[in-house]
Amino acid sequence: MIAIALATLRLRWVSFVGTFVALALGSALMAALGLVLDTTVSSPARPPQRYSAVPVIIAPTQTLTVRGASAPLAEPRGVPADLVAALPDAVVDRVFPAYYLRDGVGRPWSALGLAGQKLHSGRVPATVDEIAVDEGRLGDVVPVVTADGIRQYTIVGIVDKGPQPAVFFTDAQAAALSPRVDALALNRPAAEVRQLVGDRALVLTGQDRARLDANRAPDARARNNAATIVGIALGFAAFVAIFVVASTFAFAVAQRRSEFALLRATGATPGQVRRMVYAEALLVALVAAAAGVLAGPTLGRVLLPFGAPPWITTVSGAVWPQWTAFGTGAAVALLGVSAAAWRASRVRPGEAMRESVVESRIMPPTRWVLGFGVLAFALVTMAITAIDNPAGATNRKSYMPIVMLLVAACGLLAPALVRPLTAPLARLRSATGQVAAASARASARRTAAIAAPVLVTLGLAASLLTASALTDTAKSTMDKPPIAAPATVVPTSAAGLDRELQRALPGAQFSTPTSVYTLEGETVLIRRDAAAVTWVPDDAIMVTPDLDLPLGTLAHVWLADGSPISLRVIGLLPMGAPADILVGAGRAFSALPSVAYVPATTRIPPGHNARFGPASTPSNDASRTGLLVVLAIILGYTTLSLVNTLLMAAPDRAGERRSLHLLGALPGQIHRMAITEVLIAVAIGAVLAAGCAVLAVGGLWLTLLRVTGPLAITVPWPLLAVLTAGTTALAVLTTRCSLLSPRR
Structure with missing residues (x-):
């Protein structure tokens, strides 16, 4: 069977181009995104910034511990007063909000050198109404907003720029504005300081000093955001790759029923036919995954600025993402081809001639079960969310899997829906339209295969973008004032x-x-x-x-x-x-x-x-970026799938075109018929996509109804129109190119 599989790949290489490119692209993406994730997770934290120039820092306890359980404190505690008094040689630092030109902090002048900053020009602040800043003109009187309010200060010193914008007051004025001591900086040996401090405060040295930096929380969010983006993109990349492989092989198996029937007639068992299809998929997958893995590091360097925190600029040298991508590529291929292999093994020796003329059974029982099973699972999941945790539906991670399930269900059921959806076309009066509609109905599997990429593109785009806008609206509504106020x-x-x-x-x-x-x-x-x-x-x-x-x-x-x-x-x-x-x-x-x-x-x-005005609700930039990455992945995959399916179908249509020509059809009529048929398939994909979007967004709307009441639904019509037009133009262009191939 391996030899037959290799021979099939040589003879029918056009049928496997789409699968090869899809798996290569998927493996490259998985390797690249894995490298971005490894780089983000394993890269060291930024070195200390606020206290980079001093070896030992005493900070207040930052953790609440109750019965062995602990959590970080939200309200900083100050360093105990007795500890401050016991260390007269320590530099006392106070960090408090101070707005001058932009958001920043206020600090005492004695803390200037803790980050290696120096006085650039001017002099040291000497009175309560004097300050030193890192931007401004000496002698200017400027307003500074602190927690107490607005006060005018004279700029008497210009200092080097530090890790964050800062206004330096006299030590006395800083103590008046913020009595709490946030840190003590010392040049003593750490062991001596720990013995003196005991358990009254924290003694931070080395990298631990970065725990007090202003960027610590944003850095943690940036790492989490990178993991979110990579997780969303990887999930959808795997889903769309499986969809493309499954669709391509299902169509290829339908084309090769006579071939499988001949193999069965010459003594091949169902298991051998099944293993042959698996072997074809595995051979394509191994070569494609290897090619994708080799491109992974290069693609990872391109994607790093979009997924990793800004201070990380070099991709890690880890090898596990490449090996994982290689194995995942093979697994995706085998998973995507499983249904097609089972269907190929079910071909009986005597079926070839009968099924080469007309499709006697559009949907096998297993496809019905899978289609309705996936649809039911998606609907039940939506119902559980609506009942148990409706507020959690605002999280993009909760509805994205449901959208994928709905699209998969529609894709599985698409062949059975072709004939009902094309029934109104029977009323067409033109001969071209009637022939195209009849051909689409008679070849439901082929029509569904062409419609599938359109379904994925428009269904995911419409569902995800509309649902994202709906959840943003819901979050704004949920943040409504808790009391009535004009x-x-x-x-x-x-x-x-x-x-x-x-x-x-x-x-x-x-x-x-x-x-x-x-x-x-x-x-x-x-x-x-x-x-x-x-x-x-x-x-x-x-x-x-x-x-x-x-x-x-x-x-x-x-x-x-x-x-x-x-x-x-x-x-x-x-x-x-x-x-x-x-x-x-x-x-x-x-x-x-x-x-x-x-x-x-x-x-x-x-x-x-x-x-x-209303308080602005912080948006989840990671999820939004992940959504855009997902849409880019979808567009690339589905473009590939659509072109590949149309090119695969072209040889099968040569006989039909010759028959129409013998019956008197002109070349222009044959071309119009072929284009009309592909437009029918695109329209079916758009209708199925609309159905998926209605189910996904409607279910989300009903779920949020319990939390927010009725919400306005905003559909991105311009973008959907562009995607529909682009998909249609691509389908028509590919069809015209296939019609230019020599007749057989």
């Missing part, structure tokens, strides 16, 4: 609304982001998003229903600074609320409000970095 004031900087501004907004209600910790099962400490609000008393709490805390009961929780407290539950928040918990404004500690709900007549004093 207007809202939000900060234009990351620090929040300063206290001077708060006093200038009479009648305002404030909401400040914070965290509250709950203990689950006596062993798991969970940090929950919370808000400290002015309309909840400081001895009370409001929670979402999933916390299972009835009204009137005492909730035993830990606040953002780690302090334990018992608060009475006075209300339940609606499902999908942006915060799991609301506590009193007195529980906000050093954090500043992120929104103020104000009367309509309120005026904002100038200079406070605040504006009227």
Whole structure:
């Protein structure tokens, strides 16, 4: 069977070009994305920046520990005062929000050299109204916004640029603006410092000093975003590759029924025929995967800027992504060809002549079972999400697999839907249209194979883009104000609304982001998003229903600074609320409000970095980038699949064209008939894609209905129109090119 498989590959190489390119591209993508993932995960963290020029740092404890469970603290604790007093030779550092020209931090002048910065020009700040900055002109009087409000300062020094924008105050002024000591910097031996500090604080040396850098949290998010992008892209790449391979081999098996019947007639068993088809797929896969793996590192260097954090510029030298991609390519081929191999083994010796004329059975029982099984699984999954966790449907990772399942179900059922969808075409009066429609109905498998790439392209694009817009709308709706207010004031900087501004907004209600910790099962400490609000008393709490805390009961929780407290539950928040918990404004500690709900007549004093309008909801750039990568992968694969399927079908149509010519059809009529037939297949793919999109988006809309109420659905009509036009033009162009081949 290996020899026959090799002979088949030589004779029918056109039938396997699409499979080869699809597997090569898939293997290259998997290897490249695997390298990007390995580079992102295994690359070392950035070296310390804020404290790069000092060997030992004392920092406050950053972890809350309860009964052996621990979680990072949301509210920083200061270094204990007795420890500060015991180390008079330490440099005291305070880091607090300070807005000058852009978001930045304020620090005492004595901390300037901790990152290796130096005074570039001017002099050291000497009075409370003098500052040194890394950008500006000496002698300028400029406003600086801190947590206390706006104050005018004179620039007396220009310093080197540091790891983040900073305003350097006198040590006394920095202490007045932020009494908390955030770190102590020393030039003593680390062992001596640890012995002195004990368990009262953390002693950080080496790479551990980077734990206090401002970019630590963004760097962690960047790594997570890279993993998200790679995961989404890999999942869809594997799905579309399997779809292309399955579609190509299913069509190839349908073309070769006479060949398989002849093999059966000469003594081949069903198992031998099945193994031959598997061997063909495996031989193509091994060569294609090897070619793709060789291109993986080059493609990885191209994709690295799109998937990895910005400070990582070199692809790792790991080899596991190439080996994984090679094995996955072979597995994808075998998985994609499994249904076709089984169908080939079912061909009986006496079927060749009968089935070469007309398809007697469009769908085998297994395809019906698989099609309806996948469809049912997708619908049941949507129903479970709608019942158990409707708010979780806003996560792109939750609905993307459902969209893939729906597209796969439509692809499996497509041959059975060709005849019902083409039934209205029987009313066409033109001979060209009637012949094309009859040919499409008679060759349902071929029509479905041509429609499949259109289904994947338009179905995934319409479903994913519309669902993404719908979830963005849902998130904005879920972030609606928890109280009725004519207007809202939000900060234009990351620090929040300063206290001077708060006093200038009479009648305002404030909401400040914070965290509250709950203990689950006596062993798991969970940090929950919370808000400290002015309309909840400081001895009370409001929670979402999933916390299972009835009204009137005492909730035993830990606040953002780690302090334990018992608060009475006075209300339940609606499902999908942006915060799991609301506590009193007195529980906000050093954090500043992120929104103020104000009367309509309120005026904002100038200079406070605040504006009227809704708070902007941070978008998940990783998921959005992953979605764009997915669409690019889909477009490449489906373009390949469409061209390959049409070229595979061209030899089978030569006999039909000759028969039409003998019956008196002119070359122009034959060309129009062929193009009309392919347009019918494209239209069927578009209709199936629309059905998938309606099911996917409709199910998501009904799921979110429980959380947000009715939502507007925004369909990306211009992009879909471009994709439809491009797919149609590609199909027509490929068909015209195939018609130019010599007649046999």
